[in-house]
Amino acid sequence: MWDFLQHLSFWDWLALGTVLLILEVFGAGGYLLWMGIAAAAVGVIKFLVPHLGMEWQLLLFAVLSILTAVYWWKRQRSSAKTSDQPGLNERGSELIGRTFVVHQAIVDGRGKVKVGDGVWMVTGPDSPVGAHVRVVAQEGAVLKVETV
Structure with a gap:
């Protein structure tokens, strides 16, 4: 060698x-x-x-x-350039602050809301179907909500 x-x-x-x-x-x-x-x-x-x-x-x-x-x-x-659209790949970030109707009851802190023609998983206080909730944060594909 x-x-x-x-x-x-x-x-x-x-x-x-x-x-x-x-x-x-x-x-x-x-x-x-x-x-x-x-x-x-x-x-x-x-x-x-x-x-x-x-x-x-x-x-x-x-x-x-x-x-x-x-x-x-x-x-x-x-x-490396900064984007002129910083939230482009963060789909849920534009939902923060908006109000939606509960699609599947939030039970034990987990449920679903209807957003446009889609449904998002949410975490927050227990709420019945039809209640209005406001998105306060996003963690991955799950939105954090509070009751309105």
């Missing part, structure tokens, strides 16, 4: 880069992408500088892996 590491060729680095990029395709979430690019870059450097020692190759791989990952992380953070 030690002998293999001391005689790494540029083909070995390109093969490692290719394997890492293929593994990335199967869902590594971006972690192996930058290591694959760094391995390919070391392969190119090794091709241009054939007498590059094993220690320098491994050091280059480590440094390039870290630099490329940090560069991409910073670039992603700087390009």
